[in-house]
Amino acid sequence: MKDSILHKGKRKQLIEELRSKGVRNEQVLDAMMLVPRHVFFDIALENHAYEDKAFPIDAGQTISQPYTVAVQSSLLNVQKYDRILEIGTGSGYQAAVLCRMGAQVFSIERQKKLFFTTKNILQKLHIHTQLFLGDGFKGLPQFAPFDKILITAAAPFIPRTLLNQLKINGLLVVPYGEGNTQKMIRITKISETEFEQEEHGNFSFVPMLKGIQE
Ligand code: SAH
Numbered sequence: 001m002k003d004s005i006l007h008k009g010k011r012k013q014l015i016e017e018l019r020s021k022g023v024r025n026e027q028v029l030d031a032m033m034l035v036p037r038h039v040f041f042d043i044a045l046e047n048h049a050y051e052d053k054a055f056p057i058d059a060g061q062t063i064s065q066p067y068t069v070a071v072q073s074s075l076l077n078v079q080k081y082d083r084i085l086e087i088g089t090g091s092g093y094q095a096a097v098l099c100r101m102g103a104q105v106f107s108i109e110r111q112k113k114l115f116f117t118t119k120n121i122l123q124k125l126h127i128h129t130q131l132f133l134g135d136g137f138k139g140l141p142q143f144a145p146f147d148k149i150l151i152t153a154a155a156p157f158i159p160r161t162l163l164n165q166l167k168i169n170g171l172l173v174v175p176y177g178e179g180n181t182q183k184m185i186r187i188t189k190i191s192e193t194e195f196e197q198e199e200h201g202n203f204s205f206v207p208m209l210k211g212i213q214e
Contacts, residue, residue: 001036001039001124001125003036003038003039007036007038007049007050010049010050011032011033011036011037011050012033013050014032014037014050014051014052014066015029015032015033017052018032018052018066018067018070021052021067023067023070023071023074024074025070025073025074027078027101028070028073028074028078028097028101029070030100031073031097031098031100031101032066032069032070032097034100035093035096035097035100035125036125037049037050037063037066037093038050039121039124039125040057040063040091040092040093040096040121041055041057041063041091042056042057052065052066052067053065054068054204057090057091057114058111058113058114058117059111059113059114059213060206061090061091061111061114061206062090062206063090063091063093064090064093064094064152064205068203069093069094069097071184071200071201071203072094072150072152072173072184073094073097073098073101075171075173075184075186075200076098076148076150076171076173077148077171078098078101078102078103078148079102079103079147080101080102080103081102081103081104082102082103082104082147082148083103083104083106083143083145083146083147083148084098084103084104084105084106084146084147084148084149084150085106085107085108085139085140085143085144085146085148085149085150085162085165086098086105086106086107086108086149086150086151086152087107087108087136087139087149087150087151087152087153087162087208088107088108088109088110088136088151088152088153088208089107089108089109089114089115089118089131090109090114090118090152091118091121092107092118092119092121092122092127092129092131094150094152095107095122095127095129095131096122096125096127096129098150099127099128099129100127103148104130105129105130106129106130106132106140106143106146107129107130107131107132108131108132108133108134108135108136108139108140109131109132109133109134110133110134110135110136110209110211110212110213111212111213112133112212112213112214115131115133118131119131130143133212134212135210135211135212136151136153136162136208137159137161137162137208137210138161139159139161139162139164139165140165141165144164144165144166145165145166145167145170146165146166146167146170147167147170147171148166148170148171148172148173149162149165149166149170149171149172149173150172150173150174151172151173151174151175151208152175152205153175153205153206153207153208153209154175154176154177154178154182154204154205154206154207154208155174155175155176155177155182155208156177156178156207156208157176158172158174158176158185158187163187163189163195166189167189168189168190168191168192169188169189169190170188170189171186171187171188171189172186172187172189173185173186173187174187175203175205178207180204181202181203181204182202182203182204182205183199183200183201183202183203184199184200184201184202184203185197185198185199185200186198186200
């Protein structure tokens with residue numbers, strides 16, 4: 001769990017790279033400067049932690065590309081103490097960034113092994129998130145409503161269950177679509193029955209799948 005001057009230097013460079021790619025939200029960039037991304041990596045890949053690329057983690061899943069994390073975090077317009085539900089904890093990196101932005105993070109992962117590995121890493125970093133092993137399509141009705149919901153896997157459709165768990169004026173950010181690329185969609189809940197939708201470019205995610213994987 002060492003975070004050396006070298007790590008911090010590489011992290012600073014990554015932040016400058018994100019800035020040059022158009023990320024403008026200083027709150028997001030500050031949080032990404034605080035979270036040691038290398039800690040979420042396999043030791044063999046640690047050297048690559050500060051490249052702006054997605055990388056493989058446990059269970060055939062990926063840690064999202066820093067640029068993608070920056071875009072999704074910016075689209076959420078995070079306010080301190082926001083209750084945010086994340087679907088697809090994965091490595092835990094995105095959850096850690098939202099937490100460092102002052103949000104109250106609830107996150108669901110469907111892969112059992114990954115759930116336990118990530119829980120351990122976040123605990124060691126003293127990042128306080130509420131993690132759940134479960135099926136993100138169902139959300140967390142017992143903790144709803146949420147100010148924001150972030151889906152970090154490619155959704156084949158926009159789950160109505162999740163929209164129901166969003167506050168009025170709440171935001172849901174989701175990479176939508178099947179196949180190799182998805183459209184980043186931001187939905188604003190205007191009322192219980194009215195929603196507004198915007199598109200924010202193309203991205204590539206692993207699929208959102210049903211059920212728990214033992
Ligand atoms: N936010 C992660 C990105 C991980 S990749 C990060 O920062 O690293 C997407 C993750 O979503 C994978 O770990 C995958 O297992 C998980 N996932 C896919 N479908 C899911 C579902 N229905 N419920 C919960 N997690 C899901």
